[in-house]
Amino acid sequence: MQLATTQPEKNIQEVREYDLFLDVDFAGLKYNGKVTVDLESIGDVSLDAVGQQVSSVKSEGNKIPFKHSGKVLEIQTGKFTGPLEIEFDGKVSDNFTGFYKASYGDGYILSTHLEAVQARKVLPCLDHPAYKAVFKVRVRTDTNLSVISNMPIESETIQGEKKTVTFKKTPKMSTYLLYLGVGKFIQEKSRHGGTELYAAYADRPTSKINTEFSFDATRKVLDFYESYFGIPFQLPKLHNVAVPEFAYGAMENWGAITYREILLHVDKDTSIRARKSVAHVIAHEIAHMWFGDLVTMRWWDDLWLNESFATFMDFKSTDRAYPEWKVWQDFVRTSTSGAMGRDALTNTHPIMAKVHDPEEIEELFDEISYGKGASILRMIEAYIGSENFKKGVVQYLQKFRYSNASGHDLWSSLQEASGTDVSRIMEGWISQEGFPVIKASLVDGRLTLEQERFLTGGTSKQTWPIPITMSVDGKTQSLLLDKKRAEVNLPTTPRSLKLNVNQTGFYVVQYDGKELLDLVWKSRLSPLDRWGLISDAKAFLLSGRTSFKEYIKLVEKYQNEEEYLPVVEVSDQLSFLYLIAPSRLIETSRKFHDAGLRIFENKKDDNSTTLKGIIAARLTLLDDAYAKKAGSKLNDLANVEPDMKRSVVMGYARSSNDYDGLISRYTKSTTDEERLRYLEGLASFNNPELVAKTLDFALSGKVKRQDVRNVILYATANPDARTAVWQWFKKNMAKLEEMYSGTAQFSIILREYFSIVGVGRASEVEKFFSEHKVTGADIALERLRIYDKLAKNIAAAP
Secondary structure (H helix, E strand, C coil), rough: CCCCCCHHCCCCCEEEEEEEEEEECCCCEEEEEEEEEEEECCCCCCCCCCEEEEEEECCCCCCEEEEEEECCCEEECEEEEEEEEEEEECCECCCCCCEEEEEEEEEEEEEEEEECCCCCHCEEEEECCCEEEEEEEEEEEEEECEEEEECCEEEEECCCCCEEEEEEECCCCCCCHEEEECEEEEEEEEECCCCCEEEEEECCCCCCCHHHHHHHHHHHHHHHHHHCCCCCCCEEEEEEEEECCCCCCCCCCEEEEEEEEEHHCCCCCCCHHHHHHHHHHHHEEEEEEEEEEEEEEECCHHHHHHHHHHHHHHHHHHHHHHHHHHHHHHHHHHHHHHHHHHHHCCCCCCCCCCCHHHHHHHHHHCCHHHHHHHHHHHHHHHCHHHHHHHHHHHHHHHHHHCCECHHHHHHHHHHHHHHHHHHHHHHHCCCCCCCCEEEEEEEEEEEEEEEEEECCEECCCCCCEEEEEEEECEEEEHHHHHHHEEEEECCCCCCCCEEHHHHCCCEEEEEEEEEHHHHHHHCCCCCCHHHHHHHHHHHHHHHHHCHHHHHHHHCCCCCCCCCCHHHHHHHHHHHHHHCCCCHHHHHHHHHHHHHHHHCCCCCHHHHHHHHHHHHHHHCCCCCCCHHHHHHHCCHHHHCHHHHHHHHHHHHHHHHCCCCCHHHHHHHCCCCCCHHHHHHHCCCCCCCHHHHHHHHHHCCCCCCCCHHHHHHHHHCCCCCCCCHHHHHHHHHHHHHHHHHHCCCCHHHHHHHHHHHHHCCCCHHHHHHHHCCCCCCCCCHHHHHHHHHHHHHHHHHHCC
C-alpha cells in the first residue's frame, strides 16, 4: 500500500465505526458536529481534519489532549482501543467539495462530494480507502427540510422547529462513499425486487426533473449486474439524487448516487444524444456499487480499478439494456480514442500510477484511468473469452466483498478462471505508460510484425505483451506478440487480411506497402474495423508518419459511407482539423458534412438521428447558407426534432448575431439541456466580440458554475473566436482556478481546449504558462506544439 505523505494511519490498526451527529444550520451555512470513532491504535491517534474547529476530544467522559495543525488532528492517546468522542464546528463550503452549497435560482440544497479525500473537510476521520468502517448518521435540521444519506431512515423526531433524522447503519465502507444531502427535495419512489428506488431533486416551481427514463435505466442495469456478478445489490434502498451544481457528472456514494440534473432528466424534448448520456452515467455509477463500493481499491494507485471497470461494465450493461444503440461503437470513439490521444504524449502516466500525496489524486481522474483501463479490460476479455472473464470477475467480487483489493488480485482471479497467464500480460500494460504501434509488412508470403511505442512526437523502443487478433481470408486467428518482432505464415496467396479485428486491441497498426493495404481493403470490414483504419490514420497524421495528402486520400474513401461510426469519426477528425487549419479544410469538411446529411436524411434509427444532429451543428460553422436556413426555424423550435435543435440555435446565432435574443431565451429555459443549447449558440457567433461577451456572461453568476467549462468548450469549437477565447482566458484564469479548486476541472480545461486555442500563437502561450505555473499546462503545451506543427505542415502541403 502506498501511504499518504501525512500518514495519519501509521498507528491505527482498525477503524470499526463512526457515529456521526451533525446539527446543521441550513440558513447560516454552518454546522456543529460530534463524531464518536471506535478504533484500535498502537500509539497516539492521528485523524485527517481539514477546515473544522475541534473543541473537545474525550474518551469515556475524560478529556484527552490534542493538537490540530489544520490538516491533521493529533490526539495523545498512547496505545488505545475503544471510542473517541470528538466535538467540532464546520462551515458549508462554497466550492464543489466537502459539504457544499449547491445553488439553483434563489434557493439551494446542501450536498456532499467526498471523493477522493474530501471527507476530512466534513468530519475528523481516517480518510483512507483501506480503512473501511460502519457509519451511523444522525442529522438535526429544520423541520421543513429533507435529509438523505446512504441508508434508509430509522427514525425521525421533531422538537419544535427542528427535527433529528437517524439513519440505519451502513455496511463497512470507505469514508469517500459517505453521503449527506439536506434541503427541500421532491422524492419519487419505485422498486426493483427487494430494493426501494428513489429519485430526489430540488423542489422548485420553475423546473421539474422527469425521472421515468432514469428509473427504467436503473432497473435495467440492476437486473444486468445482479445477474452478471451473481451478487444482489447489497443495500435496502438506492437514491438517485439530482444536484443543481456539481463539478463532476456523478458520484457513486453507496446507496445515494449524486448526478448533475441533466443526467436524470429525460422528456419528449430530450435529444437521443442526451438520453444516451443519462443511460451511460447511471450504468457507470451503479457498476460502482459492486466495483468501488462493495470491493474498494486499497489505495489510490489503483483508482483505475474502480473507474476502468465501471466504464467497461457501463457499456456492457447499456448494450444489454439498449441494443439498438450499438454502444461499443461509441466506446471506441470516446473511451479508446480519447485514451490513445492522451497516451501518445510524453506527458502521460501508467494506468497504475504511484500516488504519494493526496494532492496528486484528482489529476488521475483522466482518460488513462477511465478509457485506457477500460480498453485494456476489453482486450483481455477478447483474449481469454467472455465466459472466463465473467467467471474471474465473480470470483474476485466474492473473495473481496466488504474489503479492499488491488489490480493484482483481479488478475489472479482472471488467471485462475481462464488458465491463461493474464497476470504477465496485464502487468505489462498497467505498469508502463504508452501503447504500441505495430508495423506490418509482407515479404515473400510471410507477414512480419514489429512493435515499438507510438508517440505523436518521437519514438521509444518499449515492448508490450500484445494479444493480436488477425483476420486472414475471413478467418480470425490470434497470437501473443511479446517481443520486438515476429513472423507469421500466411496462405500462399491471401485474398484479404486485417489486424486488430473489431478494434479490441489497444494498439495502432501501420501497414507497409500497397500490396498489404489492398488486402486490408479487400477484407470484410465491420464498422469498427473501418473506424480503426481512419482512427489510426489520424494518429499517423499527428505524428508525421503519414502526409496530409495521403490522409485526405483515405478520407475520400469514406465520402459515401453509410454506417454511423465511421461517419461520425471522420466528422470528428475534419472538424478538429478545420479548427487548426480552417482555410485548407473548409471545402473538404463542408463537402463531407453535406454528403453525410444527404445520406442519413431519411434514416430514422437512434444512431442516425444522433449523427444528423452532430453533422448539422458542425455544418452551421462551415456553411453560411446552411446556417441561415437552419436558423430560420428558431421561432418554431418546439416542433424541431430534439437532436436537430442545436443546429437551429447555432445557425440562428451565426446568421443573426442576436445576442440579446438568445440571452432572453436562455434565461427563460427550464431544463439544463435547453440552457446548454442556448449557451452553445451564444458561443457560436461569427463576431468574436459577442463570443467574448458570452464568456463574460458565463462568469456573471447567471450561469451554473458547472457549465462554465461547457461555454469555454463551445467557444473553442468556434474557429472565429480563438483570439477572443485566449484573451479572455488570460484575464480570467485566476477566477477559473478558484472556482474549480479541489477538483480536476481546471486542468481539464487546459488539457482539452487550450492546445487548440493556442495554434498560431504557440510562443505567446508558452511564455504565458512559463510565468503562470498551473497544473495541466504541461499537457496542453505538448499538444499545442504538435497541433501547431501539424497546422504548418498542412499549410505547406501541395
